[in-house]
Amino acid sequence: MSKDDEERGADSGVQRVLAWDDIIYELQDLLANEEQPVYLVGGTVRDAFMRRPLKDVDMATPQSGVKLARKIANLLKGDFYALDAERDVGRVLYESARGKIIIDVARFRANNLNSDLLDRDFTINAMAVDIRGDLTALIDPLGGERDLSQKILRRCSPLSIQHDPIRALRGVRQSVAFNLRIEPETLKDMRASADSLAAVSPERLRDEFYALLNLSKGVSALRIADTLGLLKVIVPELDLLRATAADSAAGNNALAHTLATIDQLSQLLATVSFRRTDETAAQFTLGTVVMTFDRYRRQLVDHFESTWANDRPHRALLLLAALLHETGVETIDSWGIRMRLSSAEIDRLLTIARHHHRFMEKPFVNAQDTPDLRGIHRYWRDTREAGIDILFIALASYLAEKGAALDQDAWLRVIQNGEVLLRAWFDQHDTVINPPPLVDGRSLMKSLAIPAGRTVGLLLELIREGQAAGEIITVEDALNFARAYLAGNQFSQNGLSGGH
Incomplete structure (x- = not known):
């Protein structure tokens, strides 16, 4: 450990007020008489310091993580499996009062706790608390608390990213998620890791990329990843879009238009979510979405917050579709196979790519405000649930294309077109979408x-x-x-x- 590391970690062991979830106190009671040391580590401690909702629990111990995880599962009457037998990591799935909790228990990565923390990715994830003792006593040898307070993302050591290049992509995600400034040497290491990222397993790349896309500001993370040379390693096919002119008022290349579309799409998704603010309706474009689509808000939230295989979020797949849909169906198919997406995920991406122009091709309402029921039926017949995704990507693309030159009357007609489609899907399914057969x-x-x-x-x-x-x-x-x-x-x- 360097002198700088020692100085940053000078506050180790000092008491801090950490916001712990009830499950932590429950685990503390269960493990009070445990002979081996057990520490809360990683994102669990970071999120308690930041007062963020607990998503899962990470623990480390000097002895067998798999055995301790099995013991915890038995005590909680939860499910258990060996997550990584080689690294001695066990996982517990526990249904708490507030939903499913994942508890991962790992053997130390090195000989002792400090060495284990040094072997982690970033200092903000290298803090620990002894769950058997005082939950306010923070163990922080690398100064993670100070970096977090100063909004800095810093690698734990000069070898942190080199040893595991996926940490570069994770660093991009966490810098955006927590609004952190990436420390210069860390940024340099992240950029240098781009070529090594190609050697990371497709499954790990896929899962980290999904997590990045699922950010509320996913487009910011994509732009940083692109600047660092990471995006072209994950999706090399995007280089074709860089060389293609976009048909937009901004006059950018197709990749710039695609990123602008993702930005608009994120705003549209926030607008129909239950997390939107009152300020949303004050903006003309999003305000019209609120007024027109709000009657379907519950159904839209259920759609966008659904999940795919292994709980991969649909929202991330939707942004992935917006990123890839202009690259062509063959490219998307091969990319999905390469990244080990499920067949259902690939099928959804392909459906969006094949039909992404359908919404803007022709209006589903005529000049007399009469719906084209036959055209609406054909749209949903060909797209099914993907039709909702296509609609929102089309709206986002339209906003990205028009930019400041947006005509308000034209936008109102586009929104009306979308409302007619949603009305048919949610309110007229048995008459317009799937009428009962009269003959066979x-x-x-x-x-x-x-x-x-x-x-x-x-x-x-x-x-x-x-x-x-x-x-x-x-x-x-x-x-x-x-x-x-x-x-x-x-x-x-x-x-x-x-x-x-």
Whole structure:
């Protein structure tokens, strides 16, 4: 440990008022008679100092982390599994009164606690508290508390980032999340780690990138990562967007437009969330979103706060879709496979990419304010739940493209277009999106004396469109439509051969 480190850590052991969650006091009672030392470490201590809500609990011990985790799981009647048997890390999943809590217990990374803390990424994550003792006694050999108070992100040692390049990406995320200034030597090391980042496992890159995207100011983190050369390692395909001119008032390249779209998208998501402020409605563009979409706020929150495999947040996937959707479906497919995304996540990204122009292609309301129910049905038929994502990305892209040149009347028409789509999805699902079938394939073949084949499927879909448009109400309507359609097209035993 350097002299500077010793000076920064001079406050070690001093009592501090830390905001602990009830689960910490529960664990303290359970472990009061534990023979081996057990320390709260990492983000658990940092968040208690910052008075942030507890998301999970990190603990370290000089002996077996897996055995202690199993013991804690038994005491709490929670679930247990060995998270990393090689590094002796066990995980406990516990359903507390306020929801699921993850408790990770790890063996020291080195011979003792101070060496363990020195081996961590940043000083703000290298503080500890003995859970068996005084929960106000902060162990802080590297001066993490001081750095946190001074809003500085500092590496624990000159080897911290070199030993694990994913820490560079984590540093970007935490600097934005906690509004910290990255210390110059740390910034230098983060930039130097860019090439080494490519050797990190896809799963770790994916999870850290998702966490970065899920920030409320994810675009700020993306811009910092881009400046440091980290973004091009994670998504090298974005280089194509740098060389492509964007069709926007700002005259930037396509990547700049994409980042501006993500910025606008983050603001739109905040606007429909339950965390928005009263100041939101004071801005014209976001205020109109509040007034027009607020009746669907609960449903939109449920959609955007849903999760994918291993609790990966949908909000992060949505921003990822906004980042990638202009790169092309083949690029997105290969990137998703490379980063070990689930097939469902890749499918959602591909659906967004294939249909991202649909919302702006044509209005779903005519000049007389009459909804185009057939067009609305087709939109949701092709996009399903992804249609909500496409709508919000399209709104964000429109705002990014127009910038200060935004025409307010044009924006109101765009918002009205979106409201008509959301109304159909949330309020008219059984009539416009998925009307109950009046006929099935068997009854069509029998009534019309036609063989099985593609023609039957086409007729069923056209009948559904007619139902959505309010033009087909009864079984007789459906059969009459099918007869008229067949009569207007050349039909043989091989199916329709005329224009359709």
